[in-house]
Amino acid sequence: MMRHARVACFGSVHDAVEIDGRLKLTDGRVVKPADVVWLPPIQPETIFALGLNYADHAKEISFKAPNEPLVFLKGPNALVGHNGQSRRPVDATHMHYECELAVVISETARNISYDDAYDYVAGYTIANDYVIRDYLENYYRPNLAAKNRDDLTPIGPYFVDKDDISYPMQLGLRTYVNGELKQEGSTRDMVFDIPYLIEYLSSFMTLNESDVILTGTPKGTVHVYEGDEVVTEIEGIGALKNTIVGDSVFAR
Structure with a gap:
């Protein structure tokens, strides 16, 4: 590999x-x-993030799984590398990690069919798509303040070529907080799988080389606090470490 x-x-x-x-x-x-x-191992033009793409996670936060993908966009400012720091604002009460398989697009394309979707995948990496739920808005407005804060989305450490991951829809996901296992699931439990997401997104917009699709997280998200060390791990790809810091680090 x-x-x-x-x-x-x-x-x-x-x-x-x-x-x-x-x-x-x-x-x-x-x-x-x-x-x-x-x-960050890749420099994307567009970052697509999936909400509620695991039914068990949707249930644990009192939602039903959607009938079509619930997608929002993230800016590259949100990305931070392995061993990086993410800020927990002093007024935040509900900051959760989200271990996610990140799918990297290989080339510019539009109207990709389900059967051809993997031909447009370059490979995979790990993302921890933190959310500060205090700032969540309703379905008619974007989750901008909850998901797009600077350095809020660790990604990496490695990018792994598509050919080195034989079964991307059968990968184990785990999250550890201060060394304790808190979240465990599998990509097989996605509501909408990777080919479906690529077909869906490319049906109405162009996908570009190095674009990233964050595919959602399984159940098991818990609060994290200043000083916590969070490790998100995906089978066959590696382990991504991140530390939560407070406003004082930023002189706020």
């Missing part, structure tokens, strides 16, 4: 691949993972 990353070290940004627990930069240098700053 080839696992790709984007990192900062030696004063610049590098593409890298993981080899035997170390990172080989494109210029040939080899570094330890602890010696780099991890960046």
